[in-house]
Amino acid sequence: MFKSRDIFHRIAFLLLLTLPGWANELFSLNITCKECHPTIYQEYRESMHAKATIFADEIHKKVWELLPFSQRGEYSCGYCHTPAANNLEELVKANGIGPDPYNPTQNDAIGCALCHRISDVKEGKIHNFNVISKKQRVYFARKKPLVESPFHKVDITNPLYQKGNNCTGCHGHYSNDHGIQIFTSTPNLSKINCVECHMPQMEGSSNTLIDTKTHAYHGGFGKIVKQNISKYLNLQIRTTQEGFEIDVVSRVPHIVLTTPLKSLYLSVDVVRKNQIVFHRPEFFVRALSDEKGQIAIPWFAREVLIDTMLEPGEKRTFAYKFKLQKGDRVTAILSKVLLGYEVDKGIDGSLSIKKIKIVNKPEPLLSRVFLIK
Ligand code: HEC
Ligand code: HEC
Numbered sequence: 304m305f306k307s308r309d310i311f312h313r314i315a316f317l318l319l320l321t322l323p324g325w326a327n328e329l330f331s332l333n334i335t336c337k338e339c340h341p342t343i344y345q346e347y348r349e350s351m352h353a354k355a356t357i358f359a360d361e362i363h364k365k366v367w368e369l370l371p372f373s374q375r376g377e378y379s380c381g382y383c384h385t386p387a388a389n390n391l392e393e394l395v396k397a398n399g400i401g402p403d404p405y406n407p408t409q410n411d412a413i414g415c416a417l418c419h420r421i422s423d424v425k426e427g428k429i430h431n432f433n434v435i436s437k438k439q440r441v442y443f444a445r446k447k448p449l450v451e452s453p454f455h456k457v458d459i460t461n462p463l464y465q466k467g468n469n470c471t472g473c474h475g476h477y478s479n480d481h482g483i484q485i486f487t488s489t490p491n492l493s494k495i496n497c498v499e500c501h502m503p504q505m506e507g508s509s510n511t512l513i514d515t516k517t518h519a520y521h522g523g524f525g526k527i528v529k530q531n532i533s534k535y536l537n538l539q540i541r542t543t544q545e546g547f548e549i550d551v552v553s554r555v556p557h558i559v560l561t562t563p564l565k566s567l568y569l570s571v572d573v574v575r576k577n578q579i580v581f582h583r584p585e586f587f588v589r590a591l592s593d594e595k596g597q598i599a600i601p602w603f604a605r606e607v608l609i610d611t612m613l614e615p616g617e618k619r620t621f622a623y624k625f626k627l628q629k630g631d632r633v634t635a636i637l638s639k640v641l642l643g644y645e646v647d648k649g650i651d652g653s654l655s656i657k658k659i660k661i662v663n664k665p666e667p668l669l670s671r672v673f674l675i676k
């Protein structure tokens with residue numbers, strides 16, 4: 304319930320946080336929210352949104368160092384990976400400033416206050432942009448609060464929040480200098496409600512001043528959809544005259560998977576008397592190559608060699624001519640994998656994928672077993 308002494312302590316704590324030194328941030332630091340929104344704060348700390356910076360994400364750092372941007376000291380990645388930086392304009396230009404691990408605003412990654420101040424999304428050619436509201440302590444939200452916050456105001460009139468989509472400024476699309484998509488765009492991404500799947504209501508109050516029973520999940524947005532994956536992806540197995548068929552059905556309104564760094568792998572097996580008598584690997588991939596015809600990470604890619612990712616709402620059917628017998632067990636397992644490729648060069652110089660190899664332990668998402676009676 305509402306306790307006035309608590310509020311006094313909180314305000315004293317907040318004053319402490321806004322002492323000179325940290326005073327020049329454009330966005331209140333994430334740590335400011337911890338006092339009144341501890342559950343959300345803890346969840347968020349575990350998410351990639353809190354770890355998207357060059358200081359916390361090792362892979363991101365390595366890729367930046369490989370790119371010509373790093374030699375020019377141009378941290379253009381900051382638009383999306385360090386957007387709460389108090390010197391963002393300077394940081395993303397080619398002027399040698401480069402990321403600074405001692406700047407607390409740069410360590411705030413996709414900050415709480417930043418995300419709650421996205422007032423609009425502007426379409427862009429290379430990538431979209433977030434329009435940030437100028438009102439320092441007014442945060443957009445969907446629901447009308449039950450009590451007033453002593454620290455900030457809440458604005459529930461922003462359509463992006465009403466539609467559950469303030470995400471496409473960063474997630475819309477992003478292409479490299481050669482026009483190749485680094486992560487895939489999907490038509491009408493802005494019409495999708497991302498919150499319904501990636502930020503479901505979970506048990507626990509959203510704040511310490513009044514018990515709201517539930518709160519919007521702020522942890523790993525990828526992890527939470529995996530927990531409910533059978534709501535969004537499905538496998539169906541049935542017999543046919545020639546053998547059997549398997550459908551992979553997506554109810555996801557965006558491409559799965561969203562980046563070429565990982566792929567989907569469907570393992571189809573028939574087990575007869577404890578022996579595998581039939582095995583087919585199927586892949587949903589997006590493989591890219593550089594100018595030398597080598598498989599490339601998206602930032603260096605010039606060509607799309609193959610693109611068989613699952614489209615929004617797609618149902619893909621695989622048909623097999625294999626006569627099943629009574630007692631056979633058909634299994635289908637859909638996993639996430641990292642892949643290696645062998646590339647073939649045609650006489651005309653054109654490239655194609657010759658062989659696909661799985662290079663890590665598959666991470667299972669979903670499986671189905673079908674027993675022939
Ligand atoms: C002194 C306590 C306090 C601090 C600090 C605080 N908030 Fe809040 N916040 C509240 C209260 C109280 C509510 C209203 C909760 C309710 O009635 O549902 C609220 C509501 C919100 C809402 C809207 C929620 C809704 O119920 O619709 C958002 C968004 C929000 N806070 C974000 C932040 C962010 C971001 C920070 C840190 C920069 C922050 N808050 C810091 C107390 C605080
Ligand atoms: C338009 C916004 C945007 C810009 C600009 C941007 N990124 Fe990203 N980046 C993202 C998003 C969004 C993801 C997550 C994509 C997904 O999972 O679908 C991501 C993911 C990544 C990943 C994968 C992280 C992992 O751990 O798997 C790497 C690496 C990366 N970015 C590097 C960079 C580098 C280097 C730059 C600058 C040259 C950059 N990004 C610029 C938005 C951006």
Ligand code: HEC
Binds near residue numbers: 492532554557560561
């Ligand atoms: C109907 C549910 C649904 C909706 C709506 C939805 N997603 Fe997803 N999303 C998924 C599923 C399922 C996956 C695949 C899970 C995985 O990658 O392991 C996924 C994966 C992702 C990933 C990659 C996660 C990872 O771990 O690499 C990103 C990024 C993403 N979604 C962003 C969005 C954004 C942005 C929106 C709104 C424009 C959105 N999603 C709307 C279900 C949904």
Ligand code: HEC
Binds near residue numbers: 518
């Ligand atoms: C990636 C953007 C993003 C970030 C980062 C983010 N939020 Fe949110 N937050 C949202 C969205 C979108 C909603 C609305 C969910 C809904 O419609 O129910 C929300 C809802 C809330 C609410 C409303 C109450 C509820 O239902 O939970 C509070 C409070 C809140 N956020 C606080 C925070 C705090 C504190 C942080 C940092 C620790 C934070 N948010 C970081 C996007 C974000």
Ligand code: HEC
Binds near residue numbers: 354356386418433
């Ligand atoms: C300011 C830019 C920005 C906004 C706004 C944003 N994201 Fe992200 N998101 C990123 C970046 C950058 C990454 C990759 C971080 C990394 O791997 O270094 C990411 C990663 C993700 C991932 C994969 C990692 C994980 O936590 O599972 C999902 C899923 C995701 N975002 C969903 C969303 C959704 C849903 C929203 C809207 C509610 C949203 N994002 C808003 C920049 C943003």
